[in-house]
Amino acid sequence: MAGHSKWSQIKRKKGANDKKRSAMYSKHIRAIGAAVRSGGGGDPAGNLSLKNAIAAAKTDTVPIDNIENAVKRALGAEAGAAEFKEVTYEGYGPGGTAIFIEALTDNVNRTVADIRAVFNKRGGSLGTSGSVAWQFEKKGVLLLRDTAEAVQEIAIENGAEDIQESEEGLEISTGPADLYAVQEALSGAGYEIENAALTMIPNVLVTVEGDDVRKLLVIIDALEELDDVQNVYSNADMPEDEEEE
Incomplete structure (x- = not known):
């Protein structure tokens, strides 16, 4: 959900019961499979949709094994399998x-x-x-607790368009194609990302x-x-x- 505090969304997800968490995982698995079968293949390096789907799944704590198995199943899908x-x-x-x-x-x-x-x-x-x-525009959004200047510099160098600071941390906005690059740069520098996903931002x-x-x-x-x-x-x-x- 967007339009109100994105930190509130994080709290809702972390507080979800097992049933809701399982449903959330299933949605990510479906998105990963659809990204693979869309024609981009199973290599995230050459499939931006898959990159973003995997990034979103990871920030919602979908286990790596589940992600890898979803890619394998999509690559091996038989003819006639349901197309999403x-x-x-x-x-x-x-x-x-x-x-x-x-x-x-x-x-x-x-x-x-x-x-x-x-x-x-x-x-x-x-x-x-x-x-x-x-009334909406697609953007990449990352949330971090760390508000250090170094975080902001890395984000800007890798394509961040806007950075907002609050009591809870940083909200970094990117173009849809730059989300993964900013996420990888920050993770590679040792910063923990609370959430990273493509979202629709209201104007x-x-x-x-x-x-x-x-x-x-x-x-x-x-x-x-x-x-x-x-x-x-x-x-x-x-x-x-x-x-x-």
């Missing part, structure tokens, strides 16, 4: 918030029906293609407070629980204390 297609959906939540959804599916009709049902049952609405996508935030915070998070949680949904983003700016509550 990347699709996006757009909708609206409480307070006029925009919601952007990325999915990987082998059955588009099933996926759109499941997503529409979530919106309809929880007070949101599914929009048409292009209705909210213009303008919409303030959400009170009961609308709960309603929005209920919609987002329900969408994230769908097997076909990979990522859910919003342009909501919500008080962190209300979000945690």
